[in-house]
Amino acid sequence: MSTLAVMGAFLALTVLTLFPAIMVISTRNVLHAGFWLLPCLIGVAGLYAMLDAHFFVVAQVLVYIGAILVLILFSLMLTRDVMNPKAPQHNGLVGVAVPICATMSAICALLLARHPWPAGPVAAAGAQDQTVALGRALIGTYALPFEAASVLLLAALVGAIVLAKAPQSEPPAAERIECPGGEK
């Protein structure tokens, strides 16, 4: 691909990422904000593809879009109609937060743009070699952080189940006696 095509693809993915992100913040309907997150995450997956991180393109689509976004939409629908759509969707910090966040991003962008980074991307290994190397690293050198992440995920899932379980007002044993034929 020519450099112009690469630049065009990057700019298109930038718009695909940043415009939905702005809509996530600004749209009044929270469910629409959840749906605007979808093109944003797809844009980030496209940027991963441009960075030759093939494994993470798939992981982004599977984990972020397939799991996390569905979970977010799920919780939005479970708590639907709770917030009055006529009420303001933003708190009183907008006037303070917008300049602060804009200044923070602008300072970061300015410093990062001025730093003399290496010009072009260094040649990376092919998709298969990369994934093989990542798999080997995960069970070899980086087994401990990977397992720590697994334990974190397990603890989070158990904690989520415990938190989301409805509080039991009646002792569960009494319910089991009432419906003995419930199992199939």
Added chain:
Amino acid sequence: MTVGLSHYLILGAALFGLGALAAITRRNAVAVLMGVELMLNAANLNFLAFWRYLTPQGMEAQVFVIIGFTVAAAEAALGLAVVLNLYRDFGTVNVDEASGLKG
């Protein structure tokens, strides 16, 4: 003009700023979680951009991104549980109104 590392980093900074803005200003608790997800995405994008341009032979950045994905999944699962509890206890998912402490 080629796409350099700084382009990705500037995009990551912008995405992080937008995510922080969503997390700070949104009143709906789930929308706050969406802002956190945007910030995590910006961090992952920066990790992979640094990996691609500076250390394509190393595996550190990719392992970090996998842990970032794990943290994002854990955060979404716990966030859903917390929001459901908030809804059950306060009848609202508005983070302004859900205040059990005085002050």
